[in-house]
Amino acid sequence: MSQTHRTREQWLELIAEFEQSGLSQKDFCDQRGLSPAYFGQRRLRLQREAEDNGVGFALAVPKSPTSQQTVQLRIGQTELVLPLSVSPRWVAQLVKELSA
Template sequence: MKKYRTKSDWLALIDEFEQSGLTQAEFCAQRGLNAKYFSLRRMKLKAQPESSGFTQAVASKPQVTDQVTLHYGAVTVKLPASNAQTIAQLVKALVA
């Protein structure tokens, strides 16, 4: 019956091999492993980046604009964004 090995089992075996000082053939023979399969697993697992289990989030900078664009019916008005009070008064006048 074949033994099922998890990814962490294989990583531990690979680490043990790398610390052993043995050739791959010697290491596999001592543990009853198929050397070709061990080589394949080692190559595939070493090619994968190690995952910490976390995803890195990168914050993007908000876009800063110098103007506010108002659409009212068919009219579009662009105003400097620096004067919020004037913009609020204009919106109130348009809605009223």
């Protein structure tokens, strides 16, 4: 497997893809040419970093294209449904304010 430098944001995107994929970590990594051990280390490090900062991972699930073009954000038992037209910066600011 080749070594590719990824930014923190790229790792977060990969982890989000993995979480939504329904695949085992090994299968996910095999499909993308990643080392499962290194992927697991990066994932754990970013999760611990998020916990230390009081920030958790949130699962964002886009609804099917036939729906009303919304995105659902779920954190624990809390769910927020927003139209896709909402600015990502607005969502980020909302999450930041709610976590304060």
